[in-house]
Amino acid sequence: xxxxxxxxxxPAWPGSVRFRRPSALPGFGLTFGFATLYLxxxxxxxxxxxxxxxxxxxLDGIWRIATMPRVLAALQVSFGLSFAxxxxxxxxxxxxxxxxxxxxxxxxxxxxxxxxxxxALPTAVAGIALAAIYAPNGWIGSLLAPFGIKVAFTPxxxxxxxxxxxxxxxxxxxxxxxxDLDREIxxxxxxxxxxxxxxxxxxxxPSLLPAVLTGFALAFGRAVGxxxxxxxIAGNMPFRSEIVPLLIxxxxxxxxxxxxxxIAAIMLAIAFVSLLAINLxxxxxxxxxxxx
Amino acid sequence: MTRSAAAGYTDLVDTVAIRAEGLEKRFGSTPALxxxxxxxxxxxxxxxxxxxxxxxxxxLRIVAGLEQPTAGRVFFGGExxxxxxVQARRVxxxxxxxxxxxxxxxxxxxxxxxxxxxxxxxxxxxxIRRRVADLLDLVQLSGLERRFPSQLSGGQRQRxxxxxxxxxxxxxxxxxxxxxxxxxxxxxDLRGWLRELHERTGHTTLFVTHDQDEALELADRVAILDRGxxxxxxxxxxxxxxxxxxxxxxFIGESVRLPVTVTGDGLHIGQHVLSIATTxxxxxxxxxxxxxxxxxxxxxxxxxPARVTGVRRAGPARRAxxxxxxxxxGIEIELPADISVARxxxxxxxxxxxxxxxx
Numbered sequence: 133x134x135x136x137x138x139x140x141x142x143p144a145w146p147g148s149v150r151f152r153r154p155s156a157l158p159g160f161g162l163t164f165g166f167a168t169l170y171l172x173x174x175x176x177x178x179x180x181x182x183x184x185x186x187x188x189x190x191l192d193g194i195w196r197i198a199t200m201p202r203v204l205a206a207l208q209v210s211f212g213l214s215f216a217x218x219x220x221x222x223x224x225x226x227x228x229x230x231x232x233x234x235x236x237x238x239x240x241x242x243x244x245x246x247x248x249x250x251x252a253l254p255t256a257v258a259g260i261a262l263a264a265i266y267a268p269n270g271w272i273g274s275l276l277a278p279f280g281i282k283v284a285f286t287p288x289x290x291x292x293x294x295x296x297x298x299x300x301x302x303x304x305x306x307x308x309x310x311x312d313l314d315r316e317i318x319x320x321x322x323x324x325x326x327x328x329x330x331x332x333x334x335x336x337x338p339s340l341l342p343a344v345l346t347g348f349a350l351a352f353g354r355a356v357g358x359x360x361x362x363x364x365i366a367g368n369m370p371f372r373s374e375i376v377p378l379l380i381x382x383x384x385x386x387x388x389x390x391x392x393x394x395i396a397a398i399m400l401a402i403a404f405v406s407l408l409a410i411n412l413x414x415x416x417x418x419x420x421x422x423x424x
Numbered sequence: 425m426t427r428s429a430a431a432g433y434t435d436l437v438d439t440v441a442i443r444a445e446g447l448e449k450r451f452g453s454t455p456a457l458x459x460x461x462x463x464x465x466x467x468x469x470x471x472x473x474x475x476x477x478x479x480x481x482x483x484l485r486i487v488a489g490l491e492q493p494t495a496g497r498v499f500f501g502g503e504x505x506x507x508x509x510v511q512a513r514r515v516x517x518x519x520x521x522x523x524x525x526x527x528x529x530x531x532x533x534x535x536x537x538x539x540x541x542x543x544x545x546x547x548x549x550x551x552i553r554r555r556v557a558d559l560l561d562l563v564q565l566s567g568l569e570r571r572f573p574s575q576l577s578g579g580q581r582q583r584x585x586x587x588x589x590x591x592x593x594x595x596x597x598x599x600x601x602x603x604x605x606x607x608x609x610x611x612x613d614l615r616g617w618l619r620e621l622h623e624r625t626g627h628t629t630l631f632v633t634h635d636q637d638e639a640l641e642l643a644d645r646v647a648i649l650d651r652g653x654x655x656x657x658x659x660x661x662x663x664x665x666x667x668x669x670x671x672x673x674x675f676i677g678e679s680v681r682l683p684v685t686v687t688g689d690g691l692h693i694g695q696h697v698l699s700i701a702t703t704x705x706x707x708x709x710x711x712x713x714x715x716x717x718x719x720x721x722x723x724x725x726x727x728x729p730a731r732v733t734g735v736r737r738a739g740p741a742r743r744a745x746x747x748x749x750x751x752x753x754g755i756e757i758e759l760p761a762d763i764s765v766a767r768x769x770x771x772x773x774x775x776x777x778x779x780x781x782x783x
Contacts, residue, residue: 324537
């Protein structure tokens with residue numbers, strides 16, 4: 133690199149992070165400053181306020197709330213079901229994206245537009261609709277009732293609602309990558325003797341993995357924070373089908389602000405760690421499978 | 425050491441002839457190929473040459489099994505392969521865009537065709553490793569087995585693609601514009617290298633190109649395609665020196681087409697008359713002229729008078745741009761070292777070769 137020769141700007145400390153680098157793409161200072169300010173105003177400051185408020189309880193106070201059986205149960209419901217719903221969306225969202233990208237059929241555009249509906253619909257409306265359909269006397273609920281399967285007002289109902297709201301994330305992240313995938317790669321695989329199944333498993337899916345993981349992370353994050361659609365279908369029974377956001381709202385209604393912020397801070401911490409883990413996995417998969 | 429690896433590899437090759445009979449291909453209502461017959465002898469290297477849209481890639485893809493012909497048959501050796509699926513044809517296909525698997529490293533890319541085989545046909549891990557090493561040696565990429573395609577140059581990627589195609593011991597090798605995406609210098613290097621590789625491995629090879637220098641230099645025989653038809657098949661010499669149709673005459677070499685008229689007393693070029701005997705029927709005709717077809721005439725009376733409109737250097741040669749008359753396209757002549765002309769001069773020229781076709 134000729135960096136050293138052309139940029140004698142101050143001593144280069146070995147191992148230190150250098151922010152300024154002469155670059156063909158100017159505007160680093162301006163955009164970096166703007167990005168930092170924007171993230172601070174929109175994300176960091178509100179979250180810091182949340183943590184500050186919660187810290188009034190002290191670490192042992194937060195720990196006491198975190199280990200309350202009802203809070204533990206709610207955390208398990210929220211994160212467990214969000215993970216399951218995101219996993220299901222990763223698989224079936226991929227299938228939907230595949231069908232929409234790879235095949236031409238009447239009504240494709242309509243189906244494509246429908247994918248975004250969970251984005252647009254007020255979540256409460258979605259929750260009420262799902263609850264009505266999956267209730268024991270609803271369209272689908274009445275079909276399932278004879279088999280003893282109850283969906284509405286059980287954790288299964290929460291799962292259904294989270295799958296509903298998370299679907300667009302995976303479809304919309306995978307779709308463009310799939311559309312850009314070079315058909316010749318698949319043809320090359322076929323000329324080398326691979327069956328269609330082998331081509332999909334060994335060539336297509338690895339190329340899509342980074343996008344699928346991104347979609348998974350988005351769907352997971354959205355599901356953890358989801359409130360509106362879930363409370364209408366969950367039944368909201370403590371220890372069984374009560375999600376963390378609802379628990380926070382209950383604390384607020386009892387004017388227990390410290391408790392609410394503590395639970396929120398705990399939730400935030402777990403969500404952050406989960407998303408960080410997914411992002412690291414995603415970065416790894418991009419390095420491993422996404423060599424572009 | 426390269427030679428011994430190649431020799432070991434050559435033992436495996438069991439290459440066959442390719443024969444296409446009456447191939448037709450339509451995309452919707454547009455015909456892409458009409459009545460194409462072509463046969464390639466075992467071990468022969470044949471180029472499919474034509475302008476874009478001439479159907480050469482479609483022909484190659486039909487031979488590979490990537491497209492189905494609307495009519496006609498494809499034979500590999502004596503076997504009718506028309507309805508054999510691409511997976512079972514055992515063709516080595518190299519794409520213009522390389523089509524390497526980006527998530528696999530070089531060694532894994534090359535081993536891919538062996539690894540996807542059913543268990544009873546799959547070589548052992550040690551055997552696969554050995555064969556990958558041999559192939560890397562053959563394509564002169566030893567030491568790069570752990571690189572990913574994104575870490576290779578264009579020429580290296582193309583050689584990986586070729587090694588990957590050779591790994592499955594193909595019956596025939598099919599190359600679609602193999603050097604199309606590379607710059608001129610790399611193209612020339614790879615050309616010589618491919619020729620050498622072909623001599624060593626001896627695969628029946630069909631390759632598509634739009635670059636006539638490449639086709640003429642590399643191929644044992646060249647097939648010229650235009651608008652879905654084969655115009656001429658022949659050795660590079662036969663194609664270059666004896667174009668069979670007006671299209672080939674105009675397409676090969678730096679030919680300029682002069683509209684002329686054939687009458688009983690000779691050839692009318694603009695206002696000049698060239699008295700030569702020709703088998704072309706009287707009437708309008710096309711005369712194709714390349715720079716080396718013309719020489720300055722010994723005497724003014726023996727040649728056609730032409731006006732020099734420019735002189736320029738083309739590599740080792742000097743060329744003059746000439747006008748034979750108003751309304752005729754300019755032609756070029758290669759100047760001998762002892763003749764110097766300038767723009768505006770008159771130069772008497774005579775034809776060394778006359779390539780004349782009925783218009």
